[in-house]
C-alpha cells in the first residue's frame with residue numbers, strides 16, 4: 612500500500628551507521644560566504660573523522676535523496692510547489708535563496724532510517740538533518756522540510772514494531788516544527804530543552820512538549836547537564852519508546868550568536884554521551900541529527916563527540932564489532 616522509496620535500501624554490514632553525502636555542504640554561488648556561520652560543517656565533520664581513520668568513503672552510509680513522493684508523506688503538494696517556485700529569505704543572513712538551497716539540506720537526512728531499521732538497539736548518526744522549525748505546511752528558521760516528522764512517520768508506517776517514538780530536542784531553540792506536527796499524536800513523546808528567550812517562542816507548539824525545560828541566557832555546563840540527565844531519564848521512564856530521534860544542536864555552545872547559552876565543548880560531548888547511554892541502557896535505537904550550530908569550531912566538536920560515542924561503544928549494534936577494526 613505504500614509507495615516505493617529508495618530511502619530504505621539495506622546497508623552493507625561493513626558500513627558504520629553514519630550517514631553523509633557531499634551535497635550536504637551548502638555552497639551557493641558564493642552566497643555562503645556572506646553567512647556569519649560555517650555552512651560547510653558537515654563536510655568538515657566527516658573530514659575530521661577520516662583524519663582520525665574512523666570513517667572512510669567505503670564505510671560511510673551514503674545518503675539518498677528523498678523523492679517528491681517521500682516528501683508527500685508529510686508535506687502537502689501545495690507546500691512543495693511553493694518551495695519549488697519561490698525564493699526564501701535565509702533566517703541567518705537575510706539574503707534570498709532559491710529553493711534548491713534548502714532542498715540540498717534535507718533530502719539526505721532520510722537514509723539514516725536505514726540505520727534504525729538495520730540495527731536494532733543501535734545508535735546511529737546522520738551528519739546532517741534536524742530541521743526542527745519546519746512543520747508539514749510551514750517552513751521557518753532556516754528549515755524547509757520537516758525531516759524529523761518525516762522520519763518518524765516513515766518508521767511508523769513501514770517498520771514493524773515501531774509504533775512509538777520519543778524526540779529529545781536539545782538544540783538551543785524550541786523545536787516548534789515537529790511539535791506542531793505531533794501536537795495531538797499520543798505515539799510521540801517530545802522532550803525539549805531550549806533557551807526560551809530566543810526564536811521561535813511558539814506558544815501554540817509548546818502544548819506538544821511533554822517534558823519542557825526552559826533555560827535562561829548564559830546557562831552553563833553543570834546546570835545544563837544535570838537537567839539533561841534528569842529529564843532524559845525521566846522522559847524515557849515515563850514512556851519507553853520504540854525509537855528515539857535525538858536533535859543534537861550544537862548552538863548551545865558558548866559564544867553562539869543565536870543560542871545565547873554558555874556550554875563548553877566538553878559539555879556538548881558529555882551531553883551526547885548522556886543521551887546515548889540512556890538509550891543504550893534501555894536497548895532503544897537512537898538516531899542523532901546534528902541540527903543547528905555553525906561556529907567555526909563546531910565541526911571539530913561534533914567529530915570529537917562522534918569519536919567519543921564510538922569509543923564508549925555507543926554507535927553501532929552493540930558497540931563491539933561495529934568499528935573499522937572489526938575486519
Ligand SMILES: [Zn+2]
Nearest residue numbers: 782783784903
Ligand atoms: Zn537552533
